[in-house]
Amino acid sequence: MGITELTRSGQGVRRRLLLLLAVVAGFMVSNLYYGQPLLDRIGTDLGIPVAGVGSVVASAQAGYLLGLVLLVPLGDVVDRRALIALQVGATAVGASVVSFASSQAALLMGFVLLGVASSVVQTIVAYTAASSTPAERGRSIGTVTAGVVSGIILARTVAGGMTELWGWRSVYVLAAAAGAVLAVAVFRALPSDRQVRGxxxxxxxxxxxxxxxxxxxxxxxxxxxxxxxxxxxxxxxxxxxxxxxxxxxxxxxxxxxxxxxxxxxxxxxxxxxxxxxxxxxxxxxxxxxxxxxxxxxxxxxxxxxxxxxxxxxxxxxxxxxxxxxxxxxxxxxxxxxxxxxxxxxxxxxxxxxxxxxxxxxxxxxxxxxxxxxxxxxxxxxxxxxxxxxxxxxxxxxxxxxxxxxxxxxxxxxxx
The missing domain is CATH 1.20.1250.20 (MFS general substrate transporter like domains)
Structure with a gap:
C-alpha cells in the first residue's frame, strides 16, 4: 500500500511508529550539534587550530544542506522506507569515520558524510506528512518536530558529559551505534512504499x-x-x-x-x-x-x-x-x-x-x-x-x- 492509499484509507500513522520516527529524527539531528562544544578538544587531539576545527565541524551543516537539495527530493521518486533506512545507516558510516579520524582531511570527510546523511530528518518529516490523514497531519508533524527539538537541545549536553568521561571520540561512537541500530529498526517498522511515481x-x-x-x-x-x-x-x-x-x-x-x-x-x-x-x-x-x-x-x-x-x-x-x-x-x-x-x-x-x-x-x-x-x-x-x-x-x-x-x-x- 502506497502513502496516498494509506492516507486515503484513514489509517494514518500509528502512534508507536510516530514515536519511533520522532526518536530517529532526534538522534539524526543531534549529529549536526554534537561537535559544537567539542571544538577545543578535537583541535587539541588532532593538532588543528580552533579556527580550522570550526570550519571542519561547520562542514556538517554544509553537508546537511547538500543532502536537502540532492537526497530529500528522492522521497518523491523512490521507496521512502528504503531511503530513510539507507540514510540513517549512512550516518553510522560518517560517525565512524569521524570517531577514527587521525587527520583534518579524514575529519572533514566524516563530517560532510555525516551531514549529508543526517538530512534524513527532513525525509522523515516528509514521510510523516505524506502518510498522515488530513485531520492528524499537524499533530503528527508536531510530534516528529518535538523529537527534533529534543535532539538539538540535548546534543550539546550529552556531548559535553560524554567527553568529560570518555573523550570526544566516544560521542561519535555513540552516534555510529545509534545509526546502525535505528536503520534496522525503521526498515523493519515502516510499511513499504512501492507505489508507482512514473x-x-x-x-x-x-x-x-x-x-x-x-x-x-x-x-x-x-x-x-x-x-x-x-x-x-x-x-x-x-x-x-x-x-x-x-x-x-x-x-x-x-x-x-x-x-x-x-x-x-x-x-x-x-x-x-x-x-x-x-x-x-x-x-x-x-x-x-x-x-x-x-x-x-x-x-x-x-x-x-x-x-x-x-x-x-x-x-x-x-x-x-x-x-x-x-x-x-x-x-x-x-x-x-x-x-x-x-x-x-x-x-x-x-x-x-x-x-x-x-x-x-x-x-x-x-x-x-x-x-x-x-x-x-x-x-x-x-x-x-x-x-x-x-x-x-x-x-x-x-x-x-x-x-x-x-x-x-x-x-x-x-x-
Missing part, C-alpha cells in the same frame, strides 16, 4: 526549490518567514554563550549548556501548534507566535544583568519558533502529499540559510555593540518575519494552499 523525474524535483519559490506565493511567503525565523533562532543559540561566558556572568561551558534545557518547552509548543493547524488555525498561530518571538527579544536583551529574564526569553523564543515551524510545514504540505519530499526539502533550504545567517552575524555584532546589539539583531530578524506575514495577509485573501503547491511541485517533477 511522472516524477529526479532532477526536476531537485530544482523544485527554484520553481516553488518563483511560482508559488504561499510557499514563497512561508519560506521567507522561515529564513528570518531561524535567523532569529541562530542569533540566540550562537550568541548566548558569548554573554554567559563574558564579563557579565563568566560561566563555565558546563553550566552554559544547561540553559539550553529551557528550550525544551518548544516540544509542547510544537505539539500544540500542530493540533491548531489541524483545526485550520495555522495562520492565526503564525501571527501570534511571531509577535511572541519579537517580544522575547525584549526579555533576552536584559540577559546581561538578569538570568531569570534570559531564561524567560529562551522559553518564549523557542516556543514561538517551533509553533511557526510546525504550522508552516503543515500548511505547505496539505493537499500535496505525493510531493512532500520536494516541498519539505525546498522549504528547509531556507531554514539552513537563515540559521547560518543568524550564526554568522551575531559574533561581529556582539563584538561591537555587546549583547544589546545582538538582541537588536535578533529582534530585526523577528520583525522582518512578522512584517512578511502581515503583508501577505493584507495583500491577498487566504485560500487552501495545498492544491496550488501540489500543482507547482508536480509541474517541477514532471517531464
Amino acid at each position: 511522472e516524477v523525474r529526479y532532477w526536476r524535483t531537485v530544482g523544485s526549490v527554484v520553481v516553488l519559490t518563483r511560482s508559488n506565493p504561499v510557499f514563497r511567503t512561508r519560506a521567507l518567514i522561515t529564513m528570518l525565523l531561524f535567523g532569529s533562532f541562530g542569533v540566540l543559540w550562537s550568541g548566548m554563550s558569548l554573554v554567559l561566558s563574558g564579563p557579565a556572568w563568566n560561566l563555565p561551558p558546563s553550566l552554559i549548556g544547561f540553559f539550553g534545557l529551557a528550550g525544551l518547552v518548544g516540544i509542547l509548543a510544537a505539539s500544540k501548534a500542530g493540533a491548531a493547524a489541524d483545526r485550520g488555525w495555522g495562520e492565526r498561530v503564525t501571527g501570534l507566535s511571531l509577535a511572541l518571538l519579537l517580544g522575547s527579544w525584549f526579555a533576552l536583551s536584559l540577559g546581561d544583568w538578569s538570568l531569570l529574564w534570559l531564561i524567560a526569553g529562551i522559553i518564549m523564543l523557542d516556543a514561538a519558533v517551533q509553533a511557526v515551524h510546525v504550522s508552516s510545514q503543515t500548511l505547505i504540505v496539505a493537499g500535496a502529499e505525493e510531493s512532500a519530499s520536494s516541498i519539505i526539502g525546498s522549504y528547509m533550504v531556507f531554514y539552513s540559510v537563515g540559521s547560518a545567517a543568524g550564526a554568522a552575524t551575531v559574533a561581529p555584532v556582539y563584538d561591537v555593540w555587546g549583547w544589546t546589539g545582538a538582541s537588536a539583531l535578533g529582534a530585526f530578524f523577528a520583525l522582518g518575519a512578522l512584517a512578511i506575514w502581515g503583508t501577505d495577509r493584507l495583500r491577498r485573501p487566504k485560500k487552501p494552499a495545498g492544491a496550488r503547491l501540489a500543482r507547482t511541485a508536480q509541474h517541477a517533477g514532471a517531464e
Whole structure:
C-alpha cells in the first residue's frame, strides 16, 4: 500500500511508529550539534587550530544542506522506507569515520558524510506528512518536530558529559551505534512504499526549490518567514554563550549548556501548534507566535544583568519558533502529499540559510555593540518575519494552499 492509499484509507500513522520516527529524527539531528562544544578538544587531539576545527565541524551543516537539495527530493521518486533506512545507516558510516579520524582531511570527510546523511530528518518529516490523514497531519508533524527539538537541545549536553568521561571520540561512537541500530529498526517498522511515481523525474524535483519559490506565493511567503525565523533562532543559540561566558556572568561551558534545557518547552509548543493547524488555525498561530518571538527579544536583551529574564526569553523564543515551524510545514504540505519530499526539502533550504545567517552575524555584532546589539539583531530578524506575514495577509485573501503547491511541485517533477 502506497502513502496516498494509506492516507486515503484513514489509517494514518500509528502512534508507536510516530514515536519511533520522532526518536530517529532526534538522534539524526543531534549529529549536526554534537561537535559544537567539542571544538577545543578535537583541535587539541588532532593538532588543528580552533579556527580550522570550526570550519571542519561547520562542514556538517554544509553537508546537511547538500543532502536537502540532492537526497530529500528522492522521497518523491523512490521507496521512502528504503531511503530513510539507507540514510540513517549512512550516518553510522560518517560517525565512524569521524570517531577514527587521525587527520583534518579524514575529519572533514566524516563530517560532510555525516551531514549529508543526517538530512534524513527532513525525509522523515516528509514521510510523516505524506502518510498522515488530513485531520492528524499537524499533530503528527508536531510530534516528529518535538523529537527534533529534543535532539538539538540535548546534543550539546550529552556531548559535553560524554567527553568529560570518555573523550570526544566516544560521542561519535555513540552516534555510529545509534545509526546502525535505528536503520534496522525503521526498515523493519515502516510499511513499504512501492507505489508507482512514473511522472516524477529526479532532477526536476531537485530544482523544485527554484520553481516553488518563483511560482508559488504561499510557499514563497512561508519560506521567507522561515529564513528570518531561524535567523532569529541562530542569533540566540550562537550568541548566548558569548554573554554567559563574558564579563557579565563568566560561566563555565558546563553550566552554559544547561540553559539550553529551557528550550525544551518548544516540544509542547510544537505539539500544540500542530493540533491548531489541524483545526485550520495555522495562520492565526503564525501571527501570534511571531509577535511572541519579537517580544522575547525584549526579555533576552536584559540577559546581561538578569538570568531569570534570559531564561524567560529562551522559553518564549523557542516556543514561538517551533509553533511557526510546525504550522508552516503543515500548511505547505496539505493537499500535496505525493510531493512532500520536494516541498519539505525546498522549504528547509531556507531554514539552513537563515540559521547560518543568524550564526554568522551575531559574533561581529556582539563584538561591537555587546549583547544589546545582538538582541537588536535578533529582534530585526523577528520583525522582518512578522512584517512578511502581515503583508501577505493584507495583500491577498487566504485560500487552501495545498492544491496550488501540489500543482507547482508536480509541474517541477514532471517531464
